[in-house]
Each structure stands twice: as structure tokens, then as C-alpha cells.
Amino acid sequence: MSDPVRVQLLGEIGSAETITALRGLRDQVHNRMEALLPTLSVEQFYDQLNEVHDALIRRVIALAEADMARMGKGSPPVPYAYLLFGSGGRQEQTLSSDQDSGIVYGNPDSEDDKAKVETYFKELASTIVASLQETGYPPCDGNVISSNPQWCMSITDWEKQLDHWFDEADWEFVRYLLIVADGRLVYGDRELARKLKNAFYSDTLAKPLIVRRMLENTMRHKMLLGVFGQLLKEQYGEEAGSIDIKYGAYIPMVNAIRLMAIQAGLRETSTLERISELKNRDMLAAEDASVYAETFRIFLKLRLITIEHTEDGMFTNNGKLAGSRLTKEMKDELKLALKTGQKLQRRVYKQTMGKLG
Structure with missing residues (x-):
């Protein structure tokens, strides 16, 4: 309603x-x-x-x-x-x-x-x-x-x-x-x-070199999860201990799904719509699409609790979340989502390189 x-x-x-x-x-x-x-x-x-x-x-x-x-x-x-x-x-x-x-x-x-x-x-x-x-x-x-x-x-x-x-x-x-x-x-x-x-x-799709460069750009931002499964936090400055939700979770997934959508010729622009259409075109299995969509919803939810403020009269947000705001349950949920994001990035890299030969 x-x-x-x-x-x-x-x-x-x-x-x-x-x-x-x-x-x-x-x-x-x-x-x-x-x-x-x-x-x-x-x-x-x-x-x-x-x-x-x-x-x-x-x-x-x-x-x-x-x-x-x-x-x-x-x-x-x-x-x-x-x-x-x-x-x-x-x-x-x-x-x-x-x-x-x-x-x-x-x-x-x-x-x-x-x-x-x-x-x-x-x-x-x-x-x-x-x-x-x-x-x-x-x-x-x-x-x-x-x-x-x-x-x-x-x-x-x-x-x-x-x-x-x-x-x-x-x-x-x-x-x-x-x-x-x-x-x-x-x-x-x-x-x-x-x-x-x-x-x-x-x-x-007629420019393989451009697709390769798009892949390099897509992989530039990594999921903020260490080799031992720990959350990678900001180390220095006023934001030490915070987690960069925007560039360490949300943007990497946006980029990965976008590259899949571009290669499929999809005109949808929202990430969730792209996931849905990739499934509809049998480019994603229904189970995978469901997991990716739920993972992305977690990232969207966390973006909403990053700090919003006004600066010179304009609304701004650096996309970072204070670690103290994450409960144990939220941390566990985020870690699992980041692992899924890492798997998605590897999948996109492998699939794209396979197409490029």
C-alpha cells in the first residue's frame, strides 16, 4: 500500500x-x-x-x-x-x-x-x-x-x-x-x-579488446573479504574500523552483473532487473539468480544504514559503515554475501575470458 x-x-x-x-x-x-x-x-x-x-x-x-x-x-x-x-x-x-x-x-x-x-x-x-x-x-x-x-x-x-x-x-x-x-x-x-x-x-560485442578492458574495469573493485574469511576494514584515519559497503560490496556486484548484462545485450539498467532477465533468458540458473538477488538485497540494505549527512546544503554519503553498527548476525550475513560476490566475480571473469578465447 x-x-x-x-x-x-x-x-x-x-x-x-x-x-x-x-x-x-x-x-x-x-x-x-x-x-x-x-x-x-x-x-x-x-x-x-x-x-x-x-x-x-x-x-x-x-x-x-x-x-x-x-x-x-x-x-x-x-x-x-x-x-x-x-x-x-x-x-x-x-x-x-x-x-x-x-x-x-x-x-x-x-x-x-x-x-x-x-x-x-x-x-x-x-x-x-x-x-x-x-x-x-x-x-x-x-x-x-x-x-x-x-x-x-x-x-x-x-x-x-x-x-x-x-x-x-x-x-x-x-x-x-x-x-x-x-x-x-x-x-x-x-x-x-x-x-x-x-x-x-x-x-x-564486435570489439573483443573493449570487452577485455571492460572486464579489467569490472574486476577493479574486490569484495572486502580476506583470505581467512575476515571482513577487511578501513585501517587508518577517522574512519578506521569502518567497512566500505559501497566499493567493497555493492559496486563489485553491480559491475559483475552489468558486464553479464552487456554481453547478453540486455537493456535493463537496475541490477535486480538484470539478474531477473538473465534468468529469463536462461543465462543464469534459477537457483543462482535467486542467490545473487538475495545477496544484492543485503548490500542494498546495508547501503541504507551508512552515514548520511548534509554538506554545504547537499546530501552526501561516503558509503562506509561503522563496524560498531554491525551485530554478529549482520556480520555473518555480510560475510556469506561477500563470499557469494567473490564467486560471482570469478564466474564472470572465467565466462568472459572463455568467450574472448
Whole structure:
């Protein structure tokens, strides 16, 4: 059953007329979702929370379009799609979330229109990014954001850029390609988003070197479990004794399942949906899929109890969990989940290397 308070907040988000109002609603949503955390399953919580994140982002974009019109910049000159990457693309955002985003827009009618169209979307993207910051979403540390021209361009230029990334074995380009795999439409033209994904999947499996580099990237983060089955904790500084749930559990599993999904040509972006579809296509046995899904739910649950805080008015989270917050039962559950994650990583490595020959 939907929470009536959250439903009311969603309605108010959809009709908010200012960024200040949206920020106030974001704070209310944050408090409400924290209160609901003990009462919902992991999947229910993430579904409801990400629905709110999407609603906030869509309203910010709509207000940015209206601001552009009020400033005499007009309406969007061509259709466009606003995409979320990272945890937003995977619909796995926690209470805190940064901005991983991009814009793909339709091709200008003529070369003369190109500069005008580029200028419009450059200004629109900057307005959106600034407004989202005011709403509590910090920009992506890696500059994967719609206000970066590299992530805001026409569909033809996007296709050329993807071709360039596929033609190079550069580590950073491969990282970008993996980011694109998680891209999800949050606002705008669905067909443009589909074309971008088509361009991505048309080349992926035809480039064995790129797949090899994707595998190397996928294996970069290891499960935080020692050779004797002990949890590997932070050794130094203020966070000594904490466990890096984000990069030592959650991200390694996201990466492993994503690479399996890419090789299968799946368009799903959430990790649990990818596991389900891999099972539906007989690429994962039902038992394995069930174990992986349950393991991932454990990682999702633990991410929700990592420390959330505000910094310069924006919600942030480093993904680390104080060891003191883990009961013996939680530690045992985490260790078992990490062992499953290690087996999954070995499986993905073996399968991918087998395909590459």
C-alpha cells in the first residue's frame, strides 16, 4: 500500500513553482523515507525513494525550461532526452545522490542552426545542474554531468563519440562506455534515448579488446573479504574500523552483473532487473539468480544504514559503515554475501575470458 504522506509529497513536487519549494519538499521526503525505512522491504524502499528522486529531477527540468523561456531563450529547439547514469540510472539511489547525467538532443535542421541549438542546451543544462544543486544533489565528482559538453550533444555527435570510445582501448573511455550502459531516460524523448542505446549495443560485442578492458574495469573493485574469511576494514584515519559497503560490496556486484548484462545485450539498467532477465533468458540458473538477488538485497540494505549527512546544503554519503553498527548476525550475513560476490566475480571473469578465447 502506498504511503499517503509520500503520495501527497509527490503531488506537491509535481506542482512546485520554485526551486526553494522543491528543496523544502526534498527535506520532507528525506525525513519521511527515513521514518518508513523499518517498515518496508528493501525493494519497496528503493522503488518508492527512486520514484521521488525522479519526480524531483523531472520538476527541476520543467522549471529550467520555463526559466529559459522567461529569459527570452525560447523553448527547446529540437526534442531532447535527459538521462541519468550511475545509481540514478540503475534506480538504486539512496537518500543521498549526486548528479550523474547527460543530454542527447535531436539533430539541428541545418548547419546554421547547430551553434544556436548547442547554445540552448548548454544553457539549459547549466540551469538544471545549478537548480539540482540547490535541491540538494551535488555534482558528479568525475564530471559525468549534463553541463559538461562531452555529455551533452546531438544524437549524431553522440554516435560519433561512442564510435571513438569503442575504437580506443583507453581506460577512461571504457569507463565512460560502462557508464552509458547504465543510462536511463528520466525526462524527454524516449526515441532519442533508444537510439543512443542502440548505438552502444551495436558495437559492444564486435570489439573483443573493449570487452577485455571492460572486464579489467569490472574486476577493479574486490569484495572486502580476506583470505581467512575476515571482513577487511578501513585501517587508518577517522574512519578506521569502518567497512566500505559501497566499493567493497555493492559496486563489485553491480559491475559483475552489468558486464553479464552487456554481453547478453540486455537493456535493463537496475541490477535486480538484470539478474531477473538473465534468468529469463536462461543465462543464469534459477537457483543462482535467486542467490545473487538475495545477496544484492543485503548490500542494498546495508547501503541504507551508512552515514548520511548534509554538506554545504547537499546530501552526501561516503558509503562506509561503522563496524560498531554491525551485530554478529549482520556480520555473518555480510560475510556469506561477500563470499557469494567473490564467486560471482570469478564466474564472470572465467565466462568472459572463455568467450574472448
